[in-house]
Amino acid sequence: MSANWPEAVGRVALPEIDSTNAEGFRRGNGPVWILAGLQTAGRGRRARPWVSPRGNFHATLVMHPVEAPEVVALRSFVAALALREALLAVSGLSGSLALKWPNDVLLNGGKVAGILLESTGLGTKKPTLCIGIGVNLIAAPTLDAVETGAVPPVSLLAETGKRVTPEAFLDLLAPAYARLEATFATQGFPVLRHAWLDHAARLGEVIRARTGETVREGLFETIDATGNLILRMREGAVAISAAEVFF
Structure with missing residues (x-):
């Protein structure tokens, strides 16, 4: 764990799990990051399978937000900005990173990372939010594994030659998310909205x-x-x- 690890945020590393989001709901307590070496039943939006080999990044941040559901959902933008910051720290390629609405990060025009928010009990006394994040650190799915017309998947390693372990990437991502979460909590969405638009893919097209x-x-x-x-x-x-x- 890095010296910059956010205070009062836990960290759990598991060699193999069905899904980090599923594990987040099973554990229930947060805030905590759950990192898996391998996911056997990972999923993306609309319950699509997320197949990813060992060496890629699979993690979930478990939180207990008290805001209304529509406000909680805005954390997908917080996560996207944090992901971009972590990827920038590894690659140094500011102009090559873009944010695709609603929840993807692009590198050189290809999808390098995705975000999946799942929640239960929002608006009750026991809300739980799981922010699942997958990053193609060393390998990307083949084109025949994605929908026709979708942004082609890419990996950080293939696009930049940079190799980073999932553990080291989490050491960058967790502090970045904590800083942006603090901004979200104290200043609301407007500041982050402008930051997201600064890096939005295909804005004006x-x-x-x-x-x-x-x-x-x-x-x-x-x-x-x-x-x-x-x-x-x-x-x-x-x-x-x-x-x-x-x-």
């Missing part, structure tokens, strides 16, 4: 957003104060709370 069977195409104008994607279409600006984004 035409993108496609798919929600269920509905596909919208328009100019990626901004994200609003609640984290919604604002798409400028022929009929005007449309706020989208959840979607798959394609470039």
